[in-house]
Every structure is written in C-alpha cells, then in structure tokens.
Amino acid sequence: MASGPQTISFxxxxxxxxxxxxxxxxxxxxxxPEATVIDxxxxxxxxxxxxxxxxxxxxxxxxxxxxxLAVVDPGVGTERRAVAVEVGDGIATFVGPDxxxxxxxxxxxGGATRAVHLNESEYHLAAPGATFAGRDVFAPVAAHLCAxxxxxxxxxxxxxxxxxxxxxxxxxxxxxxxxxxxLWVDRYGNLQLNLDPDEVAPLGERLTVRAEGMVRTAxxxxxxxxxxxxxxxxxxxxxxxxxxxxxxxxxxxxxxxxTGDAITLEPATDGAGTSQPVTLxxxxxxxEVTP
Amino acid sequence: MASGPQTISFxxxxxxxxxxxxxxxxxxxxxxPEATVIDxxxxxxxxxxxxxxxxxxxxxxxxxxxxxLAVVDPGVGTERRAVAVEVGDGIATFVGPDxxxxxxxxxxxGGATRAVHLNESEYHLAAPGATFAGRDVFAPVAAHLCAxxxxxxxxxxxxxxxxxxxxxxxxxxxxxxxxxxxLWVDRYGNLQLNLDPDEVAPLGERLTVRAEGMVRTAxxxxxxxxxxxxxxxxxxxxxxxxxxxxxxxxxxxxxxxxTGDAITLEPATDGAGTSQPVTLxxxxxxxEVTP
Amino acid sequence: MASGPQTISFxxxxxxxxxxxxxxxxxxxxxxPEATVIDxxxxxxxxxxxxxxxxxxxxxxxxxxxxxLAVVDPGVGTERRAVAVEVGDGIATFVGPDxxxxxxxxxxxGGATRAVHLNESEYHLAAPGATFAGRDVFAPVAAHLCAxxxxxxxxxxxxxxxxxxxxxxxxxxxxxxxxxxxLWVDRYGNLQLNLDPDEVAPLGERLTVRAEGMVRTAxxxxxxxxxxxxxxxxxxxxxxxxxxxxxxxxxxxxxxxxTGDAITLEPATDGAGTSQPVTLxxxxxxxEVTP
Numbered sequence: 001m002a003s004g005p006q007t008i009s010f011x012x013x014x015x016x017x018x019x020x021x022x023x024x025x026x027x028x029x030x031x032x033p034e035a036t037v038i039d040x041x042x043x044x045x046x047x048x049x050x051x052x053x054x055x056x057x058x059x060x061x062x063x064x065x066x067x068x069l070a071v072v073d074p075g076v077g078t079e080r081r082a083v084a085v086e087v088g089d090g091i092a093t094f095v096g097p098d099x100x101x102x103x104x105x106x107x108x109x110g111g112a113t114r115a116v117h118l119n120e121s122e123y124h125l126a127a128p129g130a131t132f133a134g135r136d137v138f139a140p141v142a143a144h145l146c147a148x149x150x151x152x153x154x155x156x157x158x159x160x161x162x163x164x165x166x167x168x169x170x171x172x173x174x175x176x177x178x179x180x181x182x183l184w185v186d187r188y189g190n191l192q193l194n195l196d197p198d199e200v201a202p203l204g205e206r207l208t209v210r211a212e213g214m215v216r217t218a219x220x221x222x223x224x225x226x227x228x229x230x231x232x233x234x235x236x237x238x239x240x241x242x243x244x245x246x247x248x249x250x251x252x253x254x255x256x257x258x259t260g261d262a263i264t265l266e267p268a269t270d271g272a273g274t275s276q277p278v279t280l281x282x283x284x285x286x287x288e289v290t291p
Numbered sequence: 292m293a294s295g296p297q298t299i300s301f302x303x304x305x306x307x308x309x310x311x312x313x314x315x316x317x318x319x320x321x322x323x324p325e326a327t328v329i330d331x332x333x334x335x336x337x338x339x340x341x342x343x344x345x346x347x348x349x350x351x352x353x354x355x356x357x358x359x360l361a362v363v364d365p366g367v368g369t370e371r372r373a374v375a376v377e378v379g380d381g382i383a384t385f386v387g388p389d390x391x392x393x394x395x396x397x398x399x400x401g402g403a404t405r406a407v408h409l410n411e412s413e414y415h416l417a418a419p420g421a422t423f424a425g426r427d428v429f430a431p432v433a434a435h436l437c438a439x440x441x442x443x444x445x446x447x448x449x450x451x452x453x454x455x456x457x458x459x460x461x462x463x464x465x466x467x468x469x470x471x472x473x474l475w476v477d478r479y480g481n482l483q484l485n486l487d488p489d490e491v492a493p494l495g496e497r498l499t500v501r502a503e504g505m506v507r508t509a510x511x512x513x514x515x516x517x518x519x520x521x522x523x524x525x526x527x528x529x530x531x532x533x534x535x536x537x538x539x540x541x542x543x544x545x546x547x548x549x550t551g552d553a554i555t556l557e558p559a560t561d562g563a564g565t566s567q568p569v570t571l572x573x574x575x576x577x578x579e580v581t582p
Numbered sequence: 583m584a585s586g587p588q589t590i591s592f593x594x595x596x597x598x599x600x601x602x603x604x605x606x607x608x609x610x611x612x613x614x615p616e617a618t619v620i621d622x623x624x625x626x627x628x629x630x631x632x633x634x635x636x637x638x639x640x641x642x643x644x645x646x647x648x649x650x651l652a653v654v655d656p657g658v659g660t661e662r663r664a665v666a667v668e669v670g671d672g673i674a675t676f677v678g679p680d681x682x683x684x685x686x687x688x689x690x691x692g693g694a695t696r697a698v699h700l701n702e703s704e705y706h707l708a709a710p711g712a713t714f715a716g717r718d719v720f721a722p723v724a725a726h727l728c729a730x731x732x733x734x735x736x737x738x739x740x741x742x743x744x745x746x747x748x749x750x751x752x753x754x755x756x757x758x759x760x761x762x763x764x765l766w767v768d769r770y771g772n773l774q775l776n777l778d779p780d781e782v783a784p785l786g787e788r789l790t791v792r793a794e795g796m797v798r799t800a801x802x803x804x805x806x807x808x809x810x811x812x813x814x815x816x817x818x819x820x821x822x823x824x825x826x827x828x829x830x831x832x833x834x835x836x837x838x839x840x841t842g843d844a845i846t847l848e849p850a851t852d853g854a855g856t857s858q859p860v861t862l863x864x865x866x867x868x869x870e871v872t873p
Binding site: 304305306307308309310311312313314316317318320321324337338365366367368369418419420421422423426427 | 589591593598618620621622623624625637638640641644645646766768769770771804805806807808817818819820821822825830832
C-alpha cells in the first residue's frame with residue numbers, strides 16, 4: 001500500500017511533558033499507518049533553533065533514509081515558510097520551518113536537490129488556530145510522503161539557494177590563540193567545541209584553555225577515563241570534534257561553562273612534561289553583593 | 292493473527308525516569324506483538340488526575356482508532372474500579388481507572404456505547420503486590436483487546452452512566468467580568484484558559500486581564516509573533532480555546548500564573564485604539580520578610 | 583528476511599534531552615529494519631551503574647524475548663570489555679559493558695549460558711572517537727543479532743563466570759534490628775527496600791523504622807490508600823519487595839530519605855493496637871548555621 005519511505009525521524013522542542021509529540025505521531029499513524037517514527041529528541045530547549053540545528057547536524061549521518069521531520073518553530077503561523085527539502089536526489093527529505101533549523105544538516109547531507117514551499121493545504125489538517133504547524137502542516141506532509149505523495153504535489157517548487165542558511169559559529173585565530181565556542185554540553189557535562197582536531201593539533205600536546213574567569217591546562221586523551229582525576233582533557237568526541245572533558249565528572253559544572261560560551265586555546269607554558277593543572281578559578285565568578 | 296485493533300495510545304503519570312513505561316510496553320509486546328504503542332505522554336504530574344484528563348481530552352480527536360490506555364491512578368488497588376469504556380460503537384476503547392480520568396475524553400468522543408468492569412482476572416497478570424495495575428491489569432487488558440478478545444469477556448457489563456464524571460472547570464460571569472481558569476501551561480509558557488473564543492469575543496478588541504496581583508491589557512492576535520514585544524495577547528490556540536500568550540517569551544513566568552489559577556477578563560478601559568499595556572505588577576508578589 | 587529475534591529492549595543513562603537515543607535507534611534501523619525497540623528507560627542517572635543494574639533487574643522478568651541492550655558505561659573506551667551474554671539457552675541476549683550493569687538481571691534470568699567478548703570489529707561502526715560505544719559497538723551488535731548473526735561470530739567466547747558481578751546490597755540483622763537500604767525511590771516517593779516480606783514479617787504488625795534523624799512507626803498495608811493520612815506504611819510493592827510508603831504523599835520527601843540511605847526496622851514498642859505514629863523528626867536535620 002505504501003509507496004514512499006517508511007521511516008520518519010522526528011526532532012522537536014516540544015518536550016514530552018505534554019501530549020504534543022503523541023498527537024503528531026497519531027496524525028502520522030492515521031495517514032501512513034506503516035511508517036515507523038524514530039524520535040531523535042524532543043528535548044531541544046523551547047524555541048532554540050540553534051540547538052535544534054546542531055542536534056540535527058550531529059544526527060544526520062546516522063539517520064535512516066526517509067523523512068526527517070524537524071520542528072523548532074518560534075515564528076509559527078507567520079510568513080516564515082513551511083518547507084520540504086530533498087537531499088541526495090530523494091534519499092531523504094527534510095520537513096520543517098525555513099528558519100535555519102534544517103540548513104546545517106541539509107549541507108552535511110550533500111545539499112538540497114529539490115525544495116518545495118508547503119502551501120498545498122489539501123495535505124494539511126484543518127485547525128482552529130495557527131499555532132501548531134507541527135500537528136497541522138509538518139506531520140501530515142511527512143506522513144503523506146510516506147504514503148507515496150510526490151514532493152512536487154505538496155506545494156510550489158522553490159530555489160534551494162533561497163532557503164535560510166544556518167549560523168554555525170566558526171572558530172578563528174586571534175593574537176596567537178584559537179578562539180572557539182561551546183557548541184553543546186552533553187548529559188555528562190562534556191563540552192563539545194567548534195573545533196576539528198586538525199585545527200588544534202598544531203598547538204601541541206598540552207594546551208592552556210581560557211574562558212571568562214577560568215584558566216586550565218589540558219592534554220589530549222583518547223577516552224574519558226584516561227584523563228587524570230581532577231584534570232581537564234581534550235578528547236576527539238563521537239562526532240569527530242574536540243571536546244573538553246573530565247573523567248567521571250562534569251567538566252561543564254567544574255569549569256562553569258555552558259553552551260555558547262567562548263573559550264580560547266593556546267600552547268601551554270608549563271612545559272611539555274608537566275601535567276599539573278594550573279587553575280586560577282574553577283567556577284564562573286558570581287557578582288559580588290555589597291550591602 | 293491479530294483480529295483486534297493494532298494501535299494502543301498510552302498516557303500515564305509514570306514519567307520516564309524509571310522502567311515503568313518500558314515494562315508496560317513489554318507486557319503488551321508479549322500478548323499482542325503486532326500492536327503499535329503510541330506514547331501520548333507520561334509526563335502528567337504524579338497522581339494529577341485532572342491534568343491527565345485534560346491532556347487526554349486535548350488529544351482524543353487526533354488519537355488513532357484502537358485502544359486508549361490511560362493510567363493516572365492514585366487509588367490503585369482500592370475499590371475504585373478498573374474499567375474499559377467503548378466509544379463510537381467500537382472505534383476506540385478506553386482502558387483505565389474509573390476515577391474521572393477518562394470522562395472528558397469519552398464525552399468528546401461521543402460518549403460511551405459500552406463499558407465493562409475489568410474483573411475477569413484471567414486477563415490480568417499475577418503479581419506480588421496490588422500497586423501497579425498499569426502493568427498487571429490495564430496493559431494486559433489493552434493487549435488482549437488488540438489480540439482479539441471481546442470487550443464482554445474482560446468483565447461484567449456496567450452502565451456507562453455510572454462512571455465517575457470528570458470535573459472540567461466552567462467559566463462564569465460575575466459582576467460583569469468573565470471568570471476563567473488556567474487549564475494548562477504549555478512548554479512555551481502559554482496559558483490555556485477554559486474559554487471559547489465565542490465567549491470572549493463580545494468583550495471587544497482589547498481586554499483587561501486580572502489575576503491575583505496582576506493586571507494587564509491584552510489584544511487578540513492570530514500568531515504568537517503578532518503580539519507586540521513585552522505585550523500579552525489573546526490567541527485562539529491549537530485546540531480552539533483562548534490562550535494568554537507572549538511573543539517568544541513565557542507568559543506564565545511573566546505573569547506569575549500557573550495551572551488552576553483564576554483570572555478575569557473584561558473590556559479594557561484604556562480606549563479601543565490604545566495599545567499601551569497597563570501593568571500594576573508583572574509578577575505574583577512575594578511575602579515580605581521583615582527582620 | 584530477519585532470522586534473529588525481533589525485539590530490542592533498551593536501557594541507558596543517555597537521557598532524552600539530546601539525540602543520543604535517537605541515533606542508536608537509527609543505527610539499529612539501518613541494520614535490522616524489522617526490529618522493534620522498546621525503551622525500558624533512559625533516565626538512569628549519568629554513570630549510575632548501580633541504578634541501571636537495579637532497573638534492569640526489576641524489568642527483566644517482563645522483558646520480551648530477544649536482545650536486551652543496556653548501556654551505562656563510565657569506562658567507555660577503556661579495557662572494560664564490551665560483552666554479549668546469553669541467558670536461557672538463547673531466549674534472550676544481553677548486550678552491554680562488562681561493568682556489573684548486567685549481572686543481577688542475568689542472574690534473575692537464570693544465569694548466563696554463553697558469553698562473548700565483542701571484539702569482532704566488522705560488526706561495529708567505524709567512528710572518529712572511542713567515546714560512544716552505545717552507537718558504535720552495542721547498537722550494531724544488537725541489531726546484527728536481530729538480523730540473524732550468531733553470537734559466536736561477534737567475538738571470542740568468554741567464560742561467563744569471569745563476568746564482573748553486580749553489587750546488590752544485602753540486608754542484615756544487627757543488635758536485634760533489621761538493617762536495610764533504600765534501593766530505589768519511585769516517582770511517587772515510595773521507598774523500595776532490599777527486604778523480602780518474609781524477612782520483615784517476624785517483626786510483627788507494627789514496626790519502628792529508624793534512619794538518621796528520623797523515627798517513625800509503620801504498619802502493613804495492601805495499598806497506598808489503606809495507609810492512614812500522614813502515616814507511613816509498609817507495602818509489598820509491585821516487585822515483591824517491602825516499600826515504605828504514604829497515601830498520596832511522597833514518603834521520600836516526608837522522611838528525608840534517598841536511594842542508598844540506610845534504615846533499620848524493629849518491632850514497635852508502642853503496643854500492637856496503637857496506630858499513632860511516633861515522630862522525632864520528619865526530615866533530615868540540616869546543619870545549624872550560627873552567626
């Protein structure tokens with residue numbers, strides 16, 4: 001019966017404290033009963049398009065062929081377009097808002113081969129309000145793709161070059177230091193940086209890591225447990241990026257760092273053989289309260 | 292092999308921090324291996340029958356035909372009855388405790404066409420304690436329905452009129468004001484009220500909204516982003532009810548309001564054309580601490 | 583097409599705030615598209631092998647035949663072995679780290695009948711780093727089992743007797759008191775103890791329960807609601823263990839107790855017929871702050 005793809009990978013900022021995700025899946029079930037929905041995550045912070053975009057980019061190389069439904073949509077109901085973006089000549093189709101959320105993942109998947117504006121309302125649900133496009137527009141469109149509807153039937157063709165680009169922060173070199181940013185703090189408190197190992201390698205075996213109110217020396221480690229107790233290590237993480245980590249301890253809490261924070265890296269001045277960490281302040285200073 | 296419905300939509304207050312939901316699904320898998328379980332939500336507050344009832348009522352019009360398994364059951368193991376309630380002459384069957392949880396959703400689905408008391412223990416699991424009816428009674432019954440067991444075999448027929456009713460709060464008019472209640476605060480801080488747009492429309496384009504320690508002026512908006520920055524808007528939400536919202540900001544936090552709080556609406560006295568919000572106090576006042 | 587089992591029951595400490603669980607499921611989908619993944623829970627505390635082990639042990643008697651994928655793995659990438667452990671001559675196969683996580687559940691399932699060290703890398707994913715064995719080792723191995731790969735092909739046979747044992751805390755008697763430990767605090771604040779009803783029964787109908795800074799009298803109850811308001815009751819819980827509970831109120835918060843806390847039980851001295859609770863301190867005392 002179904003002639004389209006049979007997997008919908010679903011990411012949103014809906015959380016799971018209420019029934020929103022369940023309703024979206026119910027809508028899909030009604031239109032494409034054979035499709036399997038894989039939840040990538042619904043824990044993206046409310047309206048945090050950047051975090052959603054990064055999570056989607058990390059996941060995309062593993063995601064099953066089919067439909068990728070992604071909804072972080074603070075501008076829901078406004079003139080921001082609802083779109084479907086095909087990659088790999090049809091290997092996968094992203095469905096979501098044209099607000100930058102999809103851009104990095106689309107690029108990592110080789111770029112868009114087709115895109116449509118989802119303005120063909122016969123493939124949407126009628127709804128009392130304009131505030132839940134995940135349920136009323138994106139879910140039915142994703143399901144109709146699984147049920148065999150062609151992308152072209154879902155709306156007007158648009159030029160993929162006109163889709164809103166993503167805004168991944170780039171690292172840079174400044175006064176001899178590598179200036180980077182914390183992309184993501186994982187559940188274990190590891191700090192993923194926007195740095196390839198190749199960028200960092202020339203700085204040597206031991207680096208000085210600085211952020212507001214914090215200086216530490218860090219060496220490279222292949223695993224978390226290879227980092228000395230209480231020390232900070234540089235690990236090539238599961239996505240091939242450099243992460244700041246500690247062994248069985250959350251580096252984010254220890255260093256007082258969070259997503260979006262700037263950090264710098266430079267060769268350590270404590271001598272190549274020294275493994276003692278230099279710590280000026282382990283936590284972000286709090287504003288002083290004077291009576 | 293299976294001759295019953297093949298979708299179980301599942302709502303509970305179990306949370307997902309432990310294995311309870313997984314165990315319920317494992318029980319279902321053993322009895323009805325072909326059935327698909329759709330999690331509506333498990334984030335209902337512990338024992339919060341009212342919140343579960345409202346979530347179920349919001350979801351019910353989207354839920355797939357089949358079995359709706361709903362468990363928020365503070366009185367588990369006592370004389371509160373375990374029931375299955377059929378609607379639409381068999382389009383869907385609710386399975387859960389007879390404690391008001393199911394009532395609003397059953398009503399929205401057109402009312403019960405049959406009901407049984409789940410006292411036929413051959414369709415339950417033997418268990419050491421009486422504290423996990425979700426696993427031992429409701430899950431196996433839901434699965435047996437999918438496996439083709441008839442509702443009548445699951446226990447004694449009961450009169451649907453004798454099921455415990457729900458307790459949806461009604462709005463009322465008092466001294467010229469519409470008195471409403473916050474039904475639900477969604478993840479974005481929007482405040483869903485127990486008000487149809489038709490009830491509110493006669494009050495005009497701009498309204499004065501009052502709650503304990505808070506007065507604001509609010510106008511209508513079709514989308515969140517159409518509300519002016521820092522202003523509060525009235526939006527017909529995705530369920531057709533009136534919500535108090537702000538643009539990309541949580542109205543609940545801004546106004547200091549939570550589920551169950553009372554608010555009143557009346558025509559604004561600041562003149563139809565004025566869009567300036569009148570704010571006496573943006574947050575719920577805290578008790579003063581005197582030394 | 584698939585010749586192996588078709589259910590993977592999945593437990594981890596990944597949480598669901600990011601895409602890790604979704605990526606693992608995507609990897610499985612690519613290798614074993616017909617397999618159904620049942621999430622037992624991903625809410626185990628980060629690196630909390632003991633809590634994961636207990637959750638797995640509570641779940642195991644309900645889990646569907648097939649593969650049980652369990653990942654709480656603080657030593658990821660180190661010399662701790664990745665293993666697959668067969669129970670019941672193939673009824674189920676546990677896949678995870680050899681760090682004690684699997685031990686109690688394996689024992690409850692009758693003990694290991696075969697085990698292999700997962701060192702055959704052709705069944706793993708190539709990956710940039712060594713930090714996400716859930717994605718790169720355990721998920722593909724679990725999926726290959728579903729796709730029909732034999733356990734023996736996944737790596738070298740190892741002696742199950744050499745697997746790391748679990749560390750379930752044992753109760754003991756000391757100076758006439760039963761000394762127990764809080765194994766788990768459920769979502770409702772019930773405190774599961776490491777006590778069988780048979781151990782506790784000889785102490786009589788009413789017991790004195792002591793923990794640091796807390797003394798209460800507790801009687802037996804079959805259901806939560808049968809406990810008097812404000813009183814603490816002993817309930818044989820859904821797993822056949824003794825739990826300390828209150829009616830519609832979290833006993834953990836009331837008594838100031840958490841997982842791992844020691845408590846003692848002894849016959850109550852307040853007379854068999856007295857139901858009045860004796861309370862010296864309802865909460866864990868806080869350190870006094872003196873100026």
